[in-house]
Amino acid sequence: MSAVRVLLMGYGRMGRLVESLAPEAGVEIAGRVDIDNADRPADWPAADVAIDFSIATAVPENARRLAARGTHLVIGTTGWQDQEEALRRELAALPVGVVFAPNFALGVNLFVALAARGAELLADRPEFGAWIHELHHRAKRDAPSGTAIAIRDAMQHAGYGLSIDVASTRVGSIPGTHTVGFDSPSETITLTHTARDRTGFARGALEAARWVNGRRGWFSMRDVLGL
Numbered sequence: 001m002s003a004v005r006v007l008l009m010g011y012g013r014m015g016r017l018v019e020s021l022a023p024e025a026g027v028e029i030a031g032r033v034d035i036d037n038a039d040r041p042a043d044w045p046a047a048d049v050a051i052d053f054s055i056a057t058a059v060p061e062n063a064r065r066l067a068a069r070g071t072h073l074v075i076g077t078t079g080w081q082d083q084e085e086a087l088r089r090e091l092a093a094l095p096v097g098v099v100f101a102p103n104f105a106l107g108v109n110l111f112v113a114l115a116a117r118g119a120e121l122l123a124d125r126p127e128f129g130a131w132i133h134e135l136h137h138r139a140k141r142d143a144p145s146g147t148a149i150a151i152r153d154a155m156q157h158a159g160y161g162l163s164i165d166v167a168s169t170r171v172g173s174i175p176g177t178h179t180v181g182f183d184s185p186s187e188t189i190t191l192t193h194t195a196r197d198r199t200g201f202a203r204g205a206l207e208a209a210r211w212v213n214g215r216r217g218w219f220s221m222r223d224v225l226g227l
Contacts, residue, residue: 003028004213006206007047007071009062010034010054014076017202018051025206033062041065049074049209056080056142060087067096072215074208075100076201078146088218097215099224102146104204108178109221111193112147112154115180118189119155127184130155131165135177143168147178155180 004027008015011034019029031045038058044065049072052062056079063073064087073096084100091098103109122128134148144166152164176195181188195201204221211224 004049004210005030005047006209007045007050007066008032009050009052009058009066010077012053014053014198014202014205015051017198018053018205021199021202021206025203025210027206027209047071048213051205051209052077053205059083063087063098064090067091067094067098070094070096072096072209072212073098073100074205074212076102076104076205078102078149079142081146081149091218095216097212097217097219099208099212099219099221101204101208101221102150103176103201104208104221105195105200106204106225107200108147108193108195109204109225109227111178111180111191112151113222113227114191115151116154116158118180118182118191119160120158122182123159123161125184126162128182128189129162129165129184130160131167131181131183133167133169133179133181135169135171135174137173137175138170140170143170145176145178147176151178151180 006027007030011032022029030047033044037043050066051074053076056077059077059080060083132148132151134145148166175197179190179192181190208224
């Protein structure tokens, strides 16, 4: 089987890490789009899949341009979700697959599934209030994080109807820590996921690129992992 050819949208820390791990994932890097050529889409190299770790304001237009030429998409940038539904409708008519995930790491996606299961089990126990606290490095722009929003949405979708307090901290160089808590007058339950670095995130993005190639539709990382 030939290697999947990937175009990197954005060449910051995540883009460079994805590039360094691509050979072990059976992925060929077809090219890079960064500040020097972002405004020249005609010059973007052809690829099977584009992995977007650019900036939130660029995501929708990047997606439109790439999908129009038949390039599948893996989107890891967050902070643009207010436009997600409109973009999904636009791309539905095109023969491309899109994987959008606030976090591609296996551990985080298992963590979200566990938090949702806890929310489901406690949905009819109003004595248990729920909260989410996320910590990231001070350079992270969006707060709350896309992962925290995904956890909250999964908990609500599981049937938890009470308000879920979401708090954010931006300090130092923390790659990412998320804690979900359920608290009652007599006991507290906490679940925590800590990312030691971004390697799991990058490996997950490459796995998503291999998986989405040849598919059509809008998917999450839970689809990729079969969760």
